[in-house]
Amino acid sequence: MDEKNNEIKQLKEQLFYSPAHADDVLIDADKAQADEFCEGYKAFLDSAKTEREAADEIVRMAEENGFRRFVKHTLYAPGDKVYFPIHGKAVILTVFGRRELSDGVRIAAAHIDSPRLDLKPNPVYEKQEIGYFKTHYYGGIRKYQWPTIPLAMHGVIMRADGEKITVSIGEDEGDPRLVISDLLPHLGAEQSKRTLAEGIKGEELNVIIGSRKYPGCESDGVRLAIMKLLNDKYGITERDFQSAEIEIVPAGKACDVGLDRSLVGAYGQDDRVCAYTAVMAALDTEAPEYTCLSVLTDKEEIGSEGNTGLESRFLAQFIEDLCAAEDADVNDVLRASECLSADVNAAFDPTFYDVFEKNNASYLNKGVVITKYTGARGKSGTNDASAEYMGKIRGILDADSILWQTGELGKVDAGGGGTVAKYISHLGVNTVDLGVPVLSMHSPFEITAKYDVFMAYQAFCAFFKAE
Ligand code: MN
Numbered sequence: 001m002d003e004k005n006n007e008i009k010q011l012k013e014q015l016f017y018s019p020a021h022a023d024d025v026l027i028d029a030d031k032a033q034a035d036e037f038c039e040g041y042k043a044f045l046d047s048a049k050t051e052r053e054a055a056d057e058i059v060r061m062a063e064e065n066g067f068r069r070f071v072k073h074t075l076y077a078p079g080d081k082v083y084f085p086i087h088g089k090a091v092i093l094t095v096f097g098r099r100e101l102s103d104g105v106r107i108a109a110a111h112i113d114s115p116r117l118d119l120k121p122n123p124v125y126e127k128q129e130i131g132y133f134k135t136h137y138y139g140g141i142r143k144y145q146w147p148t149i150p151l152a153m154h155g156v157i158m159r160a161d162g163e164k165i166t167v168s169i170g171e172d173e174g175d176p177r178l179v180i181s182d183l184l185p186h187l188g189a190e191q192s193k194r195t196l197a198e199g200i201k202g203e204e205l206n207v208i209i210g211s212r213k214y215p216g217c218e219s220d221g222v223r224l225a226i227m228k229l230l231n232d233k234y235g236i237t238e239r240d241f242q243s244a245e246i247e248i249v250p251a252g253k254a255c256d257v258g259l260d261r262s263l264v265g266a267y268g269q270d271d272r273v274c275a276y277t278a279v280m281a282a283l284d285t286e287a288p289e290y291t292c293l294s295v296l297t298d299k300e301e302i303g304s305e306g307n308t309g310l311e312s313r314f315l316a317q318f319i320e321d322l323c324a325a326e327d328a329d330v331n332d333v334l335r336a337s338e339c340l341s342a343d344v345n346a347a348f349d350p351t352f353y354d355v356f357e358k359n360n361a362s363y364l365n366k367g368v369v370i371t372k373y374t375g376a377r378g379k380s381g382t383n384d385a386s387a388e389y390m391g392k393i394r395g396i397l398d399a400d401s402i403l404w405q406t407g408e409l410g411k412v413d414a415g416g417g418g419t420v421a422k423y424i425s426h427l428g429v430n431t432v433d434l435g436v437p438v439l440s441m442h443s444p445f446e447i448t449a450k451y452d453v454f455m456a457y458q459a460f461c462a463f464f465k466a467e
């Protein structure tokens with residue numbers, strides 16, 4: 001009987017698949033390295049709360065690591081490293097490979113915008129001697145999550161005199177924070193009858209900015225006092241908000257979560273977790289076989305729109321510019337190219353298990369997640385990666401013993417979503433989604449596992465160096 005049991009056990013091991021937990025397969029040195037890697041990751045999150053800040057920080061990191069600004073018609077040598085900024089909100093890092101461009105390039109594409117509240121063009125108002133900013137939310141937020149948490153404001157204001165003012169208030173130790181109010185439970189009976197989606201409505205996401213009046217002012221005294229304060233500090237008037245982009249984001253720094261410090265908690269990990277890991281992979285790649293691009297894009301959260309989103313031609317244009325020096329045909333290059341669309345997936349949440357299909361969900365600590373398709377209502381709106389390309393990526397990850405799993409975004413018809421994958425595959429590039437599982441995605445405080453973050457970095461490194 002023992003023999004039979006042994007045979008069954010062996011057969012199961014040989015034939016069944018279930019994803020492994022990092023603690024069961026990683027060696028101690030890798031675990032320590034993952035923790036160390038995430039110290040840099042947390043610092044990046046703190047310095048990059050908006051797409052503009054992320055783009056600036058990535059350029060800074062690139063320059064520090066020997067990247068130079070791309071110059072069209074320059075013939076670059078294998079191992080040369082360049083960066084190319086797109087309107088201050090997106091960046092492409094390139095490490096030139098040993099092969100010619102017409103053999104294709106390797107692309108890792110992550111987005112650096114995150115869901116948030118944007119100020120309206122005429123944001124400042126006062127009601128019953130409280131000063132407010134009016135906001136219009138950006139991306140898929142759950143509105144009820146935003147009141148009663150400390151908020152900060154980040155962005156730029158273009159003054160009438162042409163000067164660009166950079167604003168960041170609410171992050172430093174001594175800074176004031178901003179906040180959106182909510183009802184006390186004692187008076188919340190009517191509000192509690194609203195659906196969760198309507199618990200706080202869009203026009204209720206009003207940010208408190210002050211409550212003291214300009215001395216002697218009879219009406220709009222708080223508004224005047226706030227505008228005087230902003231005028232003294234930045235030289236701006238209300239009119240200047242019309243040529244501004246100010247984002248309200250959760251205040252505070254990234255931190256370890258869990259008594260065991262196994263997790264990272266922070267705002268904006270979708271998708272700066274893949275942005276950071278893809279950037280670090282580019283920084284650490286030396287003279288690869290194929291030319292490698294880390295593409296850090298904007299506007300993914302609202303459908304990749306605009307001239308800094310991947311529905312625009314900025315990536316194709318850049319590859320055309322690369323082709324110019326080598327006299328390569330851009331269509332040949334794109335058709336031969338491969339891409340990891342680097343974006344997060346929903347980690348299985350045991351508290352809300354019934355929206356997941358547990359055999360096809362991704363899990364914290366089970367490594368980087370490959371998502372063959374996204375979309376909704378029967379895969380609509382997805383890039384559905386081919387078996388051949390899945391097989392190739394699988395081979396690359398397995399060759400480097402990188403812990404990976406597959407993941408679907410929830411049960412069939414439970415919801416859905418999309419990534420930049422379909423815009424890159426439109427160009428003819430073989431593409432699949434690969435990224436980090438996230439708990440509480442799109443919330444003001446998202447959660448990732450340190451092991452998974454490190455595996456994403458390793459996956460991009462393996463992809464870039466593969467021959
Ligand atoms: Mn994303």
Ligand code: MN
Nearest residue numbers: 270271301442
């Ligand atoms: Mn997202």
